Amino acid sequence: MTEQKITPCLWFDSNAEEAVGHYLKIFPNSRILSTARYGEFAPGQKGAVMTVFFEIDGQRFLALNGGPQYKFTPAISLMVNCDDQAEIDALWEKLAEGGEHVQCGWLTDKFGVSWQIVPRVLLDLLGGNAERTDRVMRAVMGMKKLDIAQMEQAASPN
Numbered sequence: 001m002t003e004q005k006i007t008p009c010l011w012f013d014s015n016a017e018e019a020v021g022h023y024l025k026i027f028p029n030s031r032i033l034s035t036a037r038y039g040e041f042a043p044g045q046k047g048a049v050m051t052v053f054f055e056i057d058g059q060r061f062l063a064l065n066g067g068p069q070y071k072f073t074p075a076i077s078l079m080v081n082c083d084d085q086a087e088i089d090a091l092w093e094k095l096a097e098g099g100e101h102v103q104c105g106w107l108t109d110k111f112g113v114s115w116q117i118v119p120r121v122l123l124d125l126l127g128g129n130a131e132r133t134d135r136v137m138r139a140v141m142g143m144k145k146l147d148i149a150q151m152e153q154a155a156s157p158n
Contacts, residue, residue, distance in 0.1 A: 008078075009062040010113065011070050016063035019111045020052045026094045030056040043067070075116035077106065084119070085148045091117050092145045105146040119148045125155045132157075 012019055017035070024030045033053040044065060052063040082088045083100035090102070097115070098110030105118045125136045132155055139154035140146065 001006075002006070007060050007062055008045050010072075011066045012111065013068045014048075014065050015111065016052050016065045019113075020054050020063050022109075022111070023056060024054070026091065029054045029058075030054065033060070038101045048144055053097055057100075072108075072112035072114065074102070074106065074108070076115040079116040080116060081118060081120045085095050088117055088119060088146060088148070101144045103144055104140050118146060119151070122146070122151065123150060125151050 001072075007089055010016070010019070014093045024032070031054065033055055035049060035053070037057065038046055038048050038050045040046055042050060043134065044050055044067075051065070057114055079120040080091060082091065088105075092107065095109050095115050099108045101114075102114075103109050105116050106114060107117065108114050122140075126133050135154045136151055139150055143150070
């Protein structure tokens, strides 16, 4: 696999290793690529995990134990394109465990990371004319976990 040009870096206080372990349990096609520890001349405690380089379904991420200075906000989120309702249902529950269900397919996990759990078909359902887009968006805005059948029904003319 060639190196991806852009790698998201997720800043954690001190629980990057725990977060990565949590994500690896949820996404079957995932793995840790490497772990680096703080040395003598780094800002963290010598020997503590500094970074975890990991991969989920071919997408690489870096988890950094950077300290309490920064917190996650919904201003950036990780969008997961799901193939079917069963995948949406499974990820929705597993990722939100200890976190919070939000709206329109968004959730915040127990580490504060925002996720969008969306069906691949959503972009197709939003395409077409403005009336169809409005019907689908009206349906989506009324949901927390996205429901493909309800969105498809909204996309169909009456």
